[in-house]
Amino acid sequence: MPFSVFATFNTDIDEAEPSFYGGRSVTHSNKDVMTSDIQFQRRAIAPTITMNETEREKVPSKIEAASPTMAVPPVELGRNEKLLAKKAYFYFEQNWNEETGLFNSVQSYHHSTMWDVASGIAAILSAEGLELISSEEADSRLQKTLATLQALPLYDNSLPNREYSTHSAQPSGKYSSTPSNGNGWSALDIGRLLIWLEITQRHKPAFKDSIRRILDHWKLEKAVSQGTLYGELKTSKTKHYRQEGRLGYLQYAAYGFDLAGFDVSTAYEQQDIEQILVDGIPLLVDQRNLPYFTTDPYVLAGIEIGAKTQWWNQLDALYQLQKNKSSQQQSPWIFAEDAMSRSPWFSYNNIYIYGSAWLSIAPGGKPVENPQVFSNKVAFGLSVLFYDDDFSHQLADKVINNSLTHRSIPTGIYLNGGPNSAYNINTNSLILSALWYKKRNFVPLIKPG
Numbered sequence: 001m002p003f004s005v006f007a008t009f010n011t012d013i014d015e016a017e018p019s020f021y022g023g024r025s026v027t028h029s030n031k032d033v034m035t036s037d038i039q040f041q042r043r044a045i046a047p048t049i050t051m052n053e054t055e056r057e058k059v060p061s062k063i064e065a066a067s068p069t070m071a072v073p074p075v076e077l078g079r080n081e082k083l084l085a086k087k088a089y090f091y092f093e094q095n096w097n098e099e100t101g102l103f104n105s106v107q108s109y110h111h112s113t114m115w116d117v118a119s120g121i122a123a124i125l126s127a128e129g130l131e132l133i134s135s136e137e138a139d140s141r142l143q144k145t146l147a148t149l150q151a152l153p154l155y156d157n158s159l160p161n162r163e164y165s166t167h168s169a170q171p172s173g174k175y176s177s178t179p180s181n182g183n184g185w186s187a188l189d190i191g192r193l194l195i196w197l198e199i200t201q202r203h204k205p206a207f208k209d210s211i212r213r214i215l216d217h218w219k220l221e222k223a224v225s226q227g228t229l230y231g232e233l234k235t236s237k238t239k240h241y242r243q244e245g246r247l248g249y250l251q252y253a254a255y256g257f258d259l260a261g262f263d264v265s266t267a268y269e270q271q272d273i274e275q276i277l278v279d280g281i282p283l284l285v286d287q288r289n290l291p292y293f294t295t296d297p298y299v300l301a302g303i304e305i306g307a308k309t310q311w312w313n314q315l316d317a318l319y320q321l322q323k324n325k326s327s328q329q330q331s332p333w334i335f336a337e338d339a340m341s342r343s344p345w346f347s348y349n350n351i352y353i354y355g356s357a358w359l360s361i362a363p364g365g366k367p368v369e370n371p372q373v374f375s376n377k378v379a380f381g382l383s384v385l386f387y388d389d390d391f392s393h394q395l396a397d398k399v400i401n402n403s404l405t406h407r408s409i410p411t412g413i414y415l416n417g418g419p420n421s422a423y424n425i426n427t428n429s430l431i432l433s434a435l436w437y438k439k440r441n442f443v444p445l446i447k448p449g
Contacts (some may be wrong), residue, residue: 101144119429191253227266306444336375
């Protein structure tokens with residue numbers, strides 16, 4: 001793997017990265033390999049800017065939710081799909097924390113980000129929709145989760161910290177025991193949570209007041225500047241306030257802030273974009289730093305909000321690309337971001353990044369040996385979004401077969417054919433959401449049934 005890929009990531013930091021993925025942080029060396037100050041973000045940030053920069057003229061362009069549809073009869077799931085749903089929900093039965101209403105992000109790892117909190121809410125609503133739990137149980141669990149969100153100690157009394165203990169609902173990670181209550185916030189994680197809080201109140205209006213109290217308490221305006229998303233990172237030296245999110249992840253998360261009433265029109269502008277070819281298929285890539293490019297945000301947007309036709313959502317091209325790749329390899333290849341059952345414990349399996357296609361890298365930028373080449377969660381998501389295609393049926397069958405000997409859904413398959421058994425919240429949540437989407441006759445989840 002060319003060194004230039006690794007060198008694109010700044011390692012001039014004296015901090016370990018936040019322990020977002022199975023609690024394993026990535027420690028940087030002090031070797032200066034890049035001039036721009038890039039230290040954090042699973043889905044990419046930009047270098048620091050000053051807060052008083054002149055706002056650019058904004059072009060109104062945002063996601064519109066799926067248009068209203070007439071009531072349609074539910075789809076009856078098959079026996080294997082029902083078994084898959086039970087396996088997926090078993091993860092949540094085993095990793096629920098009764099005192100806080102939070103789920104562990106990875107099996108028995110008692111920490112969670114706001115992205116993971118959203119996945120937990122998604123699992124509860126999906127389990128109810130799939131009739132795995134009663135409405136009473138779903139309401140009880142959601143009530144406990146929402147009560148915890150309202151009482152969270154906030155970073156700098158403004159927004160949720162990047163990570164919390166699922167046992168205590170107290171900040172965890174760097175500076176968790178200091179007056180700052182942690183080391184910053186992720187606008188992308190919060191944006192995903194905003195989507196699921198909106199889905200919750202649309203399906204369960206009784207929670208509308210509780211959700212409003214949470215959002216009124218949080219200073220969400222701090223995560224939006226110049227019409228796009230900004231995160232903050234506290235280090236031992238300073239605080240960095242920087243634009244956050246790249247193509248795909250940015251637009252998906254911005255939709256959450258749009259729902260909350262914020263102007264995020266800049267996030268939807270077609271700027272800093274380049275068209276490239278991967279295996280003969282044209283794709284759009286972000287030209288800014290750390291342009292992680294996985295299939296995840298496109299699948300999430302399709303299932304949750306129905307954004308398949310937006311200019312930035314490359315779902316059709318990504319499906320065809322991975323269908324072709326699977327045919328060439330004579331084995332299914334589905335690239336996504338995922339937890340790993342071994343070091344480096346998490347990887348971004350990029351469709352394209354820094355001039356290289358099909359490249360798996362750790363959060364710190366190092367190429368991953370024996371990468372995961374098949375993601376169960378994204379494969380199953382694609383299988384319901386493209387349900388009328390033969391390849392989608394193969395994907396669903398592959399996920400079911402991968403899960404036969406497991407109590408909950410494993411993460412995926414490594415290049416050498418071995419299983420990635422890092423049982424985690426996002427894999428099992430997305431499979432539940434995908435099954436609920438299918439049962440709802442393929443109606444996006446943001447729309448009431």
